[in-house]
Amino acid sequence: VTTVAQEPSVQRSSLERWLFAPVPLGRVAAFRTLVYLFVVYDVAFRSASALGKAHVAAGLYHPLKVARLVPIFPAPSASVVSITFWALLVLAPVAAFSRRPRAVGVAVFLLYFEWMLIAMSYGKVDHDRLGFLVALALLPTVGRAAYGDETTSESAGWVFRMVQLAVVATYVLAAYAKMRFGGVRWLWGSTLAWAIERRGTWFSRWLLSVPLLLQMFQVLMIAFEALSPLIFVVSERVRRRIVAGLYGFHVITALALTITFAPHLVAMSAFLPLEQVTPVRWARSLLGRDRSAVGVPLRLGE
């Protein structure tokens, strides 16, 4: 008797089908490029703070729990900082173009995690990169992936689902944290006025004279954060619009408070059909060259 019990799709729950909903490998290739090039940009241009740590006397250093518990992450001496810095600048571009994606991917994740521990062990922890760290941690679980490859993969689908979950958790758990730390008073408090007074811009400072408007924004913000999981139940068309709306929200936040949440924005692209972005092919077709010859991976049966 031939059995179909081994066929996984037969016995799966709908939750599993959702967690492992396959996506094209081309999306993995494009997402890798985005994520790992952001690592280069982040380390090279946004981490002056972490680099400065090499000069700071150990007196300001308070290691985070994970560094205290897991001794493989060394304390930031000048040499640890510069080794981590240069290793990331060399390895992240390699991973960006899917060369040895598993080994190099794991190395980049560990190095970037150490870089985060350096950046966040001096009195301030950032809350803008849960999704980004999940992407770095899990991308190595997918093997080789070529740009434009339309072969779908469940293991790739799982990585994207996990990043999406982390991105949405960032909103919904932020709403929870506001209730936990601020309480209901948060809604009619003056947190936004406080934020604008401290780091407002020409774009936002006028709002200080209209506190009622700021309080309305606070209510709207917590409502959209709390309702953000709905993004998983709407249609694909609506989902894209919501993602566009979220990017818009972050553009406004950046203009108003000069806070960009940049790693979170990179992770949020996990909701988009990135495999359709093929700049090399566009450039070739613009130049009038044969577009079918290059950029498309050769697959059996073609």
Added chain:
Amino acid sequence: MGPWGRGARLLITGALVSLTVLGTVRGADDDFPFGPLRMYATAHRPDAPVDDTWPWARDERGREILLDQAAMGIRRAEIEGQLPSFVRQPTRLRLLADAYEARNHGAPRIESVEIRTRRILMHQGKPTGRVHVVVRARWTR
């Protein structure tokens, strides 16, 4: 994907979801990367003053220098995070002078560092226009 791969991924899923939720419900910043997502989660009373805190240095030529991230590589939020320890032990401000001098070779020597708070008085969520400047901690070489 084989049954082992699937099982492992389900386990990782469960672990990540539990740690993230637990971190927000019970955890603290120290639990990075699973700490609570507490950006702007503190409630401020509409009549409570807004504190704008910065470290300042004075060099041997008497020039005042704002010790921001560009000047010494330490972020303002980090100074605020460690403010209680600077208030308790103002000699720790020497570390900021060291950080500045290490980044600015050949610059005139820092003679003193102080942390100043501009306390912006508010009324019903609006700035009143009155500002008090308070020195929180001070160190002189």
